[in-house]
Amino acid sequence: MRNDGVGKDSMDAVEHDKRGAGGRPAAGRKGEVDARLLDAATRLFLALGFDATSCDQVALDARAGKASIYARYANKGALFAAVIESNLARLFAAPDALDVDDSPLRERITAATMSVVEQALQPDAVALLRLLVAEAPRLRDMALSADQLRWRMGVGRVAGAIAARSSEPGAIARATVPATQLIDIVLAPALLRALLGEDGGGLMQSAKQCIGAAIDFLAAGGALDSWD
Template identity: 55%
Template structure:
């Protein structure tokens, strides 16, 4: 109608600070979906931005290239898992290790994590000549989670707990992970995990690797 003012279109550009986290979450969710559906080569930063409803500037302001975006997708998956490791400070060491061992294993054998790991393995040559090591992110995250559980009552020693944590991850995570990547049913691997975890804890205790924290 005459005399009415047409509604103003919203301005583009950088979102306000209050929405920056929302944009990043949408970008990473879209990137995760596209990497899993289309693979690394079939995914582009421009398509991720489009699917996330964000401008191209938003994605390139956060991630220098597709490799950096891929690493961020993996880091997001692992960071969400890390946030679930809250433990009571009074829990004894064996119970903490049993709990975190099952969580790390279940998180790593989750379908999305396994799909990303398979993609990482496929793309290893692509990152050989760069500082990016996506496969190491999974290993390092598991070690950090276990080290934090070991040193829960003495956080200042978490760095010193890394050796024991690496041994624990090697014993508890790596064999079932390799079998899962080869197609063995995850439910069976998880069902068989408690005795493996118990044996790993006993082995570390017998070797003296946990003596400082017991």
């Protein structure tokens, strides 16, 4: 007899309410269940870490059946990867107000990089980074590389700002090289200091100064010569 930590009858009733014809989740509720599972898994992974979090706990916290997890994720590792992906997408989504295509190159780079830093230093983002650091070996097992993480945390946005005036095919891919250098120079030190508990306001001011120095460094080395 299965014991998921909750009464089977009550859990079946909860699941029944969320299912349409044929036993599948009603169309309007499937996304709701997905969101509840990811929200619950995020809270538990952040609070307890990977090893101490169970799928049973996630299901209970999300008010869903354990089967709801395995219908979506092959195992706890796949659920953890989905948590990382969904939170990176949420925390580092490009801001709607960022529109610098007509600005000079330095202004475009500064605005894009500052928007990345601002989002990266939010408390939720720093908490996610702590989880990433703690579970780094496991992330390698899930093929989530450092390059992929950097892209999700802002390299793509900065590359887009650099290449904003170019009509050349593959311009953003080519701009990824200086964009990655900028993110590594500016964001990595700020995040390390944030992990050590430094105040976000002071880090923002330091990052702004660092962006200017990083742009000067790249320009002096010719990395920005072909962009306008």
